[in-house]
Amino acid sequence: MTTLDSFKPIAEGPPPSWRERLASRIDRWMTSPALNRWASRSPLTRWLVRRRSAQLFDLMAGFVHTQVLLACVRLKLFEQVLDAPRTADELATLCRLPTAQLQRLLDSAVALHLLERRGGARYGLGRMGAPVVAHAGIRDMVEHNAVLYDDMRDPLALLRDPNAARMHAWWPYTEDPAGQPQAPAPGEQFARYSSLMSTSQRFVIEELLASYSFAEHRVVLDVGGGMGGWVSALARRHPHLQLQLFDLPPVAALASEQVQRQGLGDRISTHGGSFTKDALPRGADLVTLVRVAHDHPDGDVRTVLRAIFNALPLGGALLLAEPMAQAGGAPEPSDPYFHFYLMAMGSGRLRTPAELTSLMEEAGFTHIERVPNPIPLHAQLLLGRKSRDEARGLPGKAQSSVTFS
Numbered sequence: 001m002t003t004l005d006s007f008k009p010i011a012e013g014p015p016p017s018w019r020e021r022l023a024s025r026i027d028r029w030m031t032s033p034a035l036n037r038w039a040s041r042s043p044l045t046r047w048l049v050r051r052r053s054a055q056l057f058d059l060m061a062g063f064v065h066t067q068v069l070l071a072c073v074r075l076k077l078f079e080q081v082l083d084a085p086r087t088a089d090e091l092a093t094l095c096r097l098p099t100a101q102l103q104r105l106l107d108s109a110v111a112l113h114l115l116e117r118r119g120g121a122r123y124g125l126g127r128m129g130a131p132v133v134a135h136a137g138i139r140d141m142v143e144h145n146a147v148l149y150d151d152m153r154d155p156l157a158l159l160r161d162p163n164a165a166r167m168h169a170w171w172p173y174t175e176d177p178a179g180q181p182q183a184p185a186p187g188e189q190f191a192r193y194s195s196l197m198s199t200s201q202r203f204v205i206e207e208l209l210a211s212y213s214f215a216e217h218r219v220v221l222d223v224g225g226g227m228g229g230w231v232s233a234l235a236r237r238h239p240h241l242q243l244q245l246f247d248l249p250p251v252a253a254l255a256s257e258q259v260q261r262q263g264l265g266d267r268i269s270t271h272g273g274s275f276t277k278d279a280l281p282r283g284a285d286l287v288t289l290v291r292v293a294h295d296h297p298d299g300d301v302r303t304v305l306r307a308i309f310n311a312l313p314l315g316g317a318l319l320l321a322e323p324m325a326q327a328g329g330a331p332e333p334s335d336p337y338f339h340f341y342l343m344a345m346g347s348g349r350l351r352t353p354a355e356l357t358s359l360m361e362e363a364g365f366t367h368i369e370r371v372p373n374p375i376p377l378h379a380q381l382l383l384g385r386k387s388r389d390e391a392r393g394l395p396g397k398a399q400s401s402v403t404f405s
Contacts, residue, residue: 066149068108069132072115073142075105078125078133081115085122137202151344158344167344201226203378204290204321205233211373211381212319214238214286221246221284223275223308224292228255228268235267243268244281275304280311287312290321291379293356294338295348305363312386318365321379325352334377353380360384 016024029035039045058065072078075095080086088106092099106123109115114129125133132138151158151165158165214220214234218241222231225245235243243264245255249272256270271281280287287308293301308318326332338350351359357368365384373381 063149064108065112066145068105068112069114070142070146071105072109072129073132073139077105077109077115078129081124082133085118085120085124087120087122091123135202148341148344152340155340158340162343162346165344165346167341167346201229201291203375205230207373207375207379208288208290208319208321208381209233209237211371212383214241217241217286217317219244219284220286220288221281221311222288222290223247223280223304224289225255226251228258228270230288230290231268232259232262232264235264241267244271244284245269246271246273246275246280248272248274275307276300280307282311284311285313285316286319287316288319288321291323293320293348293359294322294342294350295345297347297349298359301359302362305359305365309364309386314386316386318360318384318386319371320356320360320382320384322356322382323350323378324356324376324380325350353382356382 036049040049075097077091077095080091080094086094088099088103091106092102095102106115109129110117110123110126112128113126114132115123116126118124132142147167151167208230215238220231220234220241221244222234223246225231225247228245231243231245234241245252245259245268247255247270252270252272256265259265259268259270269281273280289304289308292304296304305318312318323334323338325335325338335350342348342350353370360368360382361384364386366387368382368384371381371383373379
């Protein structure tokens with residue numbers, strides 16, 4: 001029997017705040033055709049309409065912009081004009097393309113400040129092209145991103161089934177959808193991915209060296225150290241340090257070869273293993289975790305952080321360097337890139353500093369603080385300690401000193 005109780009309305013949540021009511025009112029204003037026509041004509045607001053229109057167009061044209069950059073990299077246009085400014089005909093001959101078609105690319109590159117026009121109808125290097133030709137890591141990532149953009153041709157398909165992404169072929173650490181480890185990846189897959197990470201890591205290395213003093217440390221262990229680019233740079237900058245590197249056995253073997261070639265074998269030891277299954281080497285008073293956590297799910301991050309905590313002596317420290325999501329307010333423009341990149345790679349996610357701090361505290365670290373760095377686009381830095389209070393049987397401080405804005 002149906003009763004009136006069956007027709008009770010669903011309980012509503014709390015009434016909207018004045019901020020929410022104001023935001024809803026602004027939404028209606030912003031989408032009003034009449035208001036848009038008025039704002040486009042008014043001298044007081046015309047500039048704002050134009051600026052937002054240009055920003056929206058940039059969003060729509062963004063994929064074309066990336067393809068212009070990719071074409072310039074593949075044709076080595078930046079290297080060609082770095083030697084000497086060249087005309088469109090000269091570049092067409094070097095690139096083996098019809099001048100009329102190449103001209104479209106050159107004009108597009110000028111509009112994006114990748115190239116600039118010089119005297120005599122010649123083209124030279126633009127302010128945005130200079131860092132591309134100066135850093136091999138940028139060029140490698142431009143090529144690597146071509147695979148990501150191929151996966152993102154249908155973003156809805158990627159959202160529905162991230163496991164079908166072609167980017168998986170670059171990532172040698174993935175598990176199958178049921179969570180079971182796959183067969184070991186081929187050696188060339190480890191070499192290819194490790195080489196890519198090594199070249200793209202140069203920006204993070206400069207950030208770390210410029211932001212943190214390693215004077216108080218004796219031995220540094222780098223977990224997930226790849227081919228050893230970071231520990232090698234650290235060894236050259238700080239001669240007093242002894243270094244250890246830990247990564248999967250195929251990667252550690254590649255790192256050992258690199259270390260020996262650089263003549264650093266007496267200061268850098270390499271160790272093969274899995275940080276989700278094996279204990280870490282002991283003896284380091286500082287552990288670095290550089291661009292590792294964002295590649296892995298929370299369970300694996302908890303495991304590696306606890307393994308690092310167990311490997312450190314009392315008073316030891318963890319220096320974590322990661323691309324991080326904006327902690328509050330408007331997200332950073334780089335956030336969408338990392339969100340979709342990590343989804344296409346098949347593992348991990350972009351985390352805020354607060355989330356990473358919470359994971360570090362859960363592992364036992366205390367006195368966690370943000371280490372300022374000059375350009376926090378590629379990575380932000382967190383430092384945590386293994387508190388000496390444990391030696392007296394006291395719990396370490398549960399609070400961190402990090403402030404998130």
